[in-house]
Amino acid sequence: MRIGEKPEIARLPLFREMDEAQREEVFSASYLQVFPPQLTLFEAGQQADFLHVLVDGLVELYVGGAGRDTTMRIVEPVSSYILAAVVTDMPYLMSARTLASSRILLVPAVHLREAMNRDEGLMEATMREMALGYRDLVRALTDLKSRQSAERLGNHLLEYSTRLGGEWEFELKGEKRVLASLLGMTPENLSRAFGALKQHGVSVAGAKVRIEDKEALAAFSRPDPVPPDRF
Amino acid sequence: MRIGEKPEIARLPLFREMDEAQREEVFSASYLQVFPPQLTLFEAGQQADFLHVLVDGLVELYVGGAGRDTTMRIVEPVSSYILAAVVTDMPYLMSARTLASSRILLVPAVHLREAMNRDEGLMEATMREMALGYRDLVRALTDLKSRQSAERLGNHLLEYSTRLGGEWEFELKGEKRVLASLLGMTPENLSRAFGALKQHGVSVAGAKVRIEDKEALAAFSRPDPVPPDRF
DNA sequence: TCTGTAATTTGACGGAGATCAAAGTGCTTG
DNA sequence: CAAGCACTTTGATCTCCGTCAAATTACAGA
CATH class of the missing domain: 1.10.10.10 (Winged helix-like DNA-binding domain superfamily/Winged helix DNA-binding domain)
Known part of the structure; x- marks a missing residue:
């Protein structure tokens, strides 16, 4: 994928502070793919091989709790998701499916983790992204409880x-x-x-x-x- | 505080990979303090001036939702808490109180953030800590919902x-x-x-x-x- | 040890929300 | 444009859990 294709991606908080060369390298190893609606992108338990960036469309993150699925997040463009699994190199906790026809940038987890070790700005942005995500979930949890x-x-x-x-x-x-x-x-x-x-x-x-x-x-x-x- | 005082703190995942000199500097700017039971340590909305490390005792993190408080976490020694507020330099989302007489290491947020920018290992550990915390909350949320x-x-x-x-x-x-x-x-x-x-x-x-x-x-x-x- | 206070437990009841069923609405497809 | 299907809405009922009240237990201080 060429970076010029979607300057909006480069403007995401996660990638904004990245070194230009690093970003180019990471993006060139990634590929933009189109998925039809109602397609399962990955399932909880699978190894986190890719960071996803939703460029266009709509994606649902959910957890299949025994009987019924429970939705954890509705992802709108342009934003990344499933970062925590990627940085920890652990299995996905959530599954993902498209709710509409979607264009998604798939960033290989290995490349991203390597770039993080070389690029201070990327690591800091990731840390911040995780912290904000954490705080979002604290809110969601208290919301549900109270x-x-x-x-x-x-x-x-x-x-x-x-x-x-x-x-x-x-x-x-x-x-x-x-x-x-x-x-x-x-x-x-x-x-x-x-x-x-x-x-x-x-x-x-x-x-x-x-x-x-x-x-x-x-x-x-x-x-x-x-x-x-x-x- | 002298580092020799509590090697257990230095062995926490958060501080383990830190550069020795950096750790010494951060810890020397911190102070260990004893609090009686049932004391409010901080309240949601306040600026996050310190990272807390519970060395001994028991601490409750809670959110005061209108009518009744709701407990978010029971912190047992030795562990840190309220990291997300510190790294983002934003107000605490949760309040904290001691449930028992507690010894707590107070790490100035400013020092920690500065150390992060100098110490790759610390930043990576923080990022990982946040990611694990995020995943914990995903679990807690699905647990409650399903x-x-x-x-x-x-x-x-x-x-x-x-x-x-x-x-x-x-x-x-x-x-x-x-x-x-x-x-x-x-x-x-x-x-x-x-x-x-x-x-x-x-x-x-x-x-x-x-x-x-x-x-x-x-x-x-x-x-x-x-x-x-x-x- | 005794006593008073707080925490826990038990029971009865009520309410928010889940489930089940059916009707209504909108959208897709021929 | 019409038919068929899925989603949404509405109503009735049931269940889990919260609330209120009271009894019991645990605990701290005298």
């Missing part, structure tokens, strides 16, 4: 909205069943949660969501006092 | 047991109410969960737990197919 379902949905909508730069009207990516699993509830209950939020400044039509009263929604959802690290 | 309370307790006991090197009889650290909060349930329900596990090879007397039938407990608790990264 809020009920409609509040979780409310907070999710608020955060998604501000991540979009403050758009109070937007479309949900992917199916609602996946969102339900991400938020730790059933599709039926997600539907009811949306219903409950109608009383608190949210209107929904299909995948289109409008936050009509941000204050009311925030009052109901009780967002964290410490704001998220990144949007 | 298992019910008695199963969570069963898995916790199994993991704790193997972390102790396979001791099938051990004492629980701290109060049961804290364990309950860590596992995402009420004290009442923890009690009932212990009751339920009696049918699956676990006997309890006060804080003393005995796993009498590991196979039966594992069959009931449905542990992860991918074993934990570290014990």
Whole structure:
């Protein structure tokens, strides 16, 4: 893959501070590949041979807990995923599948780890990325433990909205069943949660969501006092 | 603090690969302090001025979610905590309190971050530590989302047991109410969960737990197919 | 040792959310 | 444009777990 092809990748926090030559070398060993929707990219337990960078499309990370799968993250472009498995050289903890036709840059784990040892900036960026990911999960865990379902949905909508730069009207990516699993509830209950939020400044039509009263929604959802690290 | 005082600290994965001189410098800027039980060490939202290393005692990390606190981790010696806030130079996401009289090494965040930029080994160890912590949280999150309370307790006991090197009889650290909060349930329900596990090879007397039938407990608790990264 | 306080346990009850079933809606495909 | 299928929504019921209350046990201080 040539670097000029996707300057957006090079602008990711993970690769931004990299030495130019190193980046060129890592990227030239990587390949960009297109996958159809609903394809399993890898499964939990497999050795982590590649860091993935989603360039275009939509990817779901999930864990297959006995009975039912539980969604851990919905990856939107452009972002990398499964970094922790790659840096520790351990088996994936999560499985991944495409939710839409997706273009993914596959970066060989070996090359990335080698580049890290040569490139101070890359290692620091990786460390920071891991730390931010850790903090995201701390939030997700407390969210699940201390809020009920409609509040979780409310907070999710608020955060998604501000991540979009403050758009109070937007479309949900992917199916609602996946969102339900991400938020730790059933599709039926997600539907009811949306219903409950109608009383608190949210209107929904299909995948289109409008936050009509941000204050009311925030009052109901009780967002964290410490704001998220990144949007 | 003199390094000779606690070789155990220097043997932590985080500090093990450090350059000797760097370690000496960082440790000499740190101080070992004794805290009484039930003392708040820091609160979520505060700037992360110190990395903590618990040398002796017991510490609880928790998040104060509106109504009730929820325990995120019970820290046993010798281990460090709150690394992610320190490396990102962001506010603590969790609060910390001592559960018992504790000796804690306070490492100034500034010194640690500076040492990281000079010491390749330290940075790599930090990166690895963060990655392992991330994976721990992925497990905790799926655990909470896909298992019910008695199963969570069963898995916790199994993991704790193997972390102790396979001791099938051990004492629980701290109060049961804290364990309950860590596992995402009420004290009442923890009690009932212990009751339920009696049918699956676990006997309890006060804080003393005995796993009498590991196979039966594992069959009931449905542990992860991918074993934990570290014990 | 005794006593008071806190932690744990046990029981009864209620509620949030899961499950099951069925109807409704939207999307894809011929 | 119509048919078929999957996703979403709605309703009814059940289950797990939280809440409230009370009894019991453990523990610290006098």
